[in-house]
Amino acid sequence: MDLTLHVWRQKGPQDKGKLETYPAKNVSPDMSFLEMLDEVNDGLIKSGKDPIAFDHDCREGICGMCSQVINGRPHGKQEKTTVCQLHMRQYNDGDEIFIEPWRAKAFPIQKDLIVDRSSLDVIMQAGGYTSCHTGGVDDANAMLIPKPTADYAMDAAECIGCGACIAACPNSSAMLFTSAKVAQLAALPQGKPEARKRVLAMTQAILDEGFGNCTNHYECEAACPKGISVKFIAKLNREYLKTMIPTSTDA
Amino acid sequence: MNLFKSTVGRKILMAVTGLMLVGFITVHLLGNLSVFAGADAINAYAKHLHDLGPLVWVFRLVMLLLFAVHITFGVQLYLENRAATPDNYAIQKTLVTTFSAKTMVFTGLIILAFLLYHLLHFTVQITNPEISAQNLPLVDGHLDVFTMVTLSFQKVFISLVYIVAMIALTLHIFHGLSSWVQTLGLSTGSSQDKVTYIGKIVAIAYGLAYIAIPLLLLARIVK
Ligand code: HEM
Ligand code: FES
Numbered sequence: 001m002d003l004t005l006h007v008w009r010q011k012g013p014q015d016k017g018k019l020e021t022y023p024a025k026n027v028s029p030d031m032s033f034l035e036m037l038d039e040v041n042d043g044l045i046k047s048g049k050d051p052i053a054f055d056h057d058c059r060e061g062i063c064g065m066c067s068q069v070i071n072g073r074p075h076g077k078q079e080k081t082t083v084c085q086l087h088m089r090q091y092n093d094g095d096e097i098f099i100e101p102w103r104a105k106a107f108p109i110q111k112d113l114i115v116d117r118s119s120l121d122v123i124m125q126a127g128g129y130t131s132c133h134t135g136g137v138d139d140a141n142a143m144l145i146p147k148p149t150a151d152y153a154m155d156a157a158e159c160i161g162c163g164a165c166i167a168a169c170p171n172s173s174a175m176l177f178t179s180a181k182v183a184q185l186a187a188l189p190q191g192k193p194e195a196r197k198r199v200l201a202m203t204q205a206i207l208d209e210g211f212g213n214c215t216n217h218y219e220c221e222a223a224c225p226k227g228i229s230v231k232f233i234a235k236l237n238r239e240y241l242k243t244m245i246p247t248s249t250d251a
Numbered sequence: 252m253n254l255f256k257s258t259v260g261r262k263i264l265m266a267v268t269g270l271m272l273v274g275f276i277t278v279h280l281l282g283n284l285s286v287f288a289g290a291d292a293i294n295a296y297a298k299h300l301h302d303l304g305p306l307v308w309v310f311r312l313v314m315l316l317l318f319a320v321h322i323t324f325g326v327q328l329y330l331e332n333r334a335a336t337p338d339n340y341a342i343q344k345t346l347v348t349t350f351s352a353k354t355m356v357f358t359g360l361i362i363l364a365f366l367l368y369h370l371l372h373f374t375v376q377i378t379n380p381e382i383s384a385q386n387l388p389l390v391d392g393h394l395d396v397f398t399m400v401t402l403s404f405q406k407v408f409i410s411l412v413y414i415v416a417m418i419a420l421t422l423h424i425f426h427g428l429s430s431w432v433q434t435l436g437l438s439t440g441s442s443q444d445k446v447t448y449i450g451k452i453v454a455i456a457y458g459l460a461y462i463a464i465p466l467l468l469l470a471r472i473v474k
Contacts, residue, residue: 004339019341077263168344170353171332175258203259212335213328214260215355216430217348230433231440237414238436240259 001029001093004039007052008100009172010109017109020097022052023205030091034059034066036088037099043085053112059084063227064162068113069100074164074223082162082225102163104172117163119127119209124161126205127198128181130190149187156184158226169210178202178219179236186239193246196247199239261324266434268321269427275314276420280457283464287473290390290397297396299385320364329356351425358423365416372403379403404468413465421458428454 003024010017024040026078034056038129041051057065066083070076076086096190099113107115159178165176182199185191191198207213214233221230254260285292298305347378351358355397368378376383382402404410428450432438438446467473 008341026410060392069340072340072342073346098342100340100342103336103340104335105335111258136297143299146271168346171338172335173258173332200257203257207258208332210335212332213262215262215328215332215352216433217352219345219348222346226331229440234433234436234438236257237263237434240257241263241436244254 003027006098006149009112013108027088031088034083034084047156053114055114061085064160067102067163069167071098075225075228080225080227089250102165102167122209123178123202123205127201143189153184153187156232159228164223165220168219170217174211174215175214175233178206178227179232182239183232183235195241232237238244262434264320264432265324268317270431271317280460286400293397298393320322327354351422353425358419361419401468404465410465412468414462417461421454423453425451
C-alpha cells in the first residue's frame with residue numbers, strides 16, 4: 001500500500017520545527033510501524049536527506065522508548081499497543097498519517113520525534129523505590145503476600161514508563177505514571193514503611209518537573225499501551241489523604 | 252502547608268468545597284421550587300430565611316469562604332495545566348473525556364459572573380428596582396417575593412440569563428459530581444464506577460429542575 005506521512009521535523013531543542021510530508025510507497029501490511037519508518041528513512045538517506053529521528057529500543061513493547069503520537073493518539077490507533085507493536089495492516093492504501101512527538105513542557109523535544117523523558121526519572125528518584133539493606137537474597141516465600149495483593153501490584157507494575165499518559169493528558173499531568181508507582185509499592189509490605197514519604201515526594205516532583213495537575217479526564221487510561229487503570233490514581237489520592245492522619249511516630 | 256500547594260491537596264480542597272457548594276445548591280433548589288407551590292409557600296420560605304437574622308451573615312461568610320477556596324484553586328490549577336501544555340498537536344484527539352470536563356473553569360467563571368448578577372438582582376435588588384420586593388406592596392406584613400420572581404422571569408432577558416447560567420451549572424456539576432469520587436480516593440474500579448453515573452444523572456436532574464423555574468414562568472405556564 002502507499003501512504004502519505006506528515007512527520008514533525010525539528011533540528012534541535014531550540015528549533016521551531018514543522019510538519020513535513022513524505023510518501024511511503026509499497027508498504028507491506030506485515031511491517032511494524034517502526035519498520036515502515038525504517039524504510040522511509042532508507043529512502044531519505046539514499047537521497048542524501050536527514051533521516052527522521054525517532055526513539056526505539058526493544059521493539060517488543062516492553063521498554064517504552066517508542067514515543068509517537070500518530071493521528072492524534074499516543075502509540076497510534078490500536079488499543080493497548082506500543083508503536084513498535086503496531087502493524088501496518090491497521091492502515092489502508094492512500095491513508096494520510098500524522099506523526100508527532102509527545103508534547104508537554106516536561107518533555108522537551110530533542111530532535112524530530114525524540115523527546116527527553118528524564119523528568120519521569122526525576123519523579124522515580126523522588127520516591128519510586130524502597131530502601132533496603134543489601135546482602136543475601138531473601139527466601140522467595142519468606143514474606144507472605146496474598147495473591148490478590150500481588151496481582152494488584154503486578155497490574156500497576158505493568159507500566160513501562162513510556163509517557164503516553166502525559167502525551168494524551170489535556171493537562172500534561174504525570175498522575176497515571178506516578179500513581180502506578182505509588183500504588184504498586186504501597187500495596188506491598190516492602191513499600192509500606194516509606195509510603196507516606198513516597199507519595200508526598202513523588203507528587204511534589206510532578207509539579208517541580210513542570211507536569212500539570214490531574215483533573216480526571218481519564219485520557220491517560222485510554223492511551224496507555226499497558227492498560228494501567230485510573231483506579232491507581234484514586235489509590236494515590238487515598239495514600240495522600242492517609243498522610244494527613246497522624247501516626248504514633250509523629251508525636 | 253502542603254495541602255495548599257500539593258497537586259493532590261488542592262484537588263482535595265476543590266472536591267470538598269465543590270461538594271459543599273453542591274449541598275448549597277440542593278437546599279437552594281428545594282427552596283426555589285416552592286414557587287410552584289404558590290405565592291404563600293415561597294413568601295413563607297423567604298420570611299423564614301429573613302428571620303434567621305445574624306445567622307444569615309454567618310452563612311454568607313461560609314459561602315464566601317467556600318467560593319474563594321474553590322475558585323482560587325480552580326483558576327490556579329487551570330493556569331498551571333495550560334503552562335504544562337504549551338503546544339497543541341496538529342491532530343488533537345480525545346477519546347473518553349467530556350465537553351463538561353474540558354470546560355470546568357469556563358462554566359465555573361460563568362457561574363461566578365451569574366452569581367454576582369443574581370445577588371444584585373434578588374438580594375440587593377438594584378437591577379430591576381421597579382419589580383423588586385422592596386418596592387412592591389407588602390402582603391400580610393411581609394415582602395412579596397413571589398411577585399418579584401414571577402414578574403422577573405416574565406422578562407425574556409432575565410430568564411435567558413438564568414437559563415444560560417443554569418446550563419453552565421449543569422455542565423459544571425456533570426463532571427464535578429463524578430470527579431470528586433476519584434479525587435477523594437473513593438473510586439475502586441475504572442471510570443465506569445456506578446457513582447459516576449449516579450452523579451451525572453443527579454446533575455441533569457438538578458439542571459432540569461433549575462431551568463424549569465425561569466422557563467415555566469417565562470412561558471406563563473406558571474403564573
Ligand atoms: C455553585 C457553584 C459550584 C459548584 C456546585 C461546584 C462544584 C464543583 C465540584 C463538585 C467539583 C469537582 C471537584 C473534583 O474534581 O473532585 C468542581 C470542580 C471545579 N470547579 Fe466548581 N463548583 C461551583 C462553582 C465554581 C466556580 C464559581 C468556579 C470558578 C472558576 C469553579 C471552578 C471549578 C474548577 C476549575 C474545577 C476543577 C475541575 C477539575 O478538576 O476537573 N467552580 N466544582
Ligand atoms: S521500542 Fe520498546 S516498547 Fe516500543
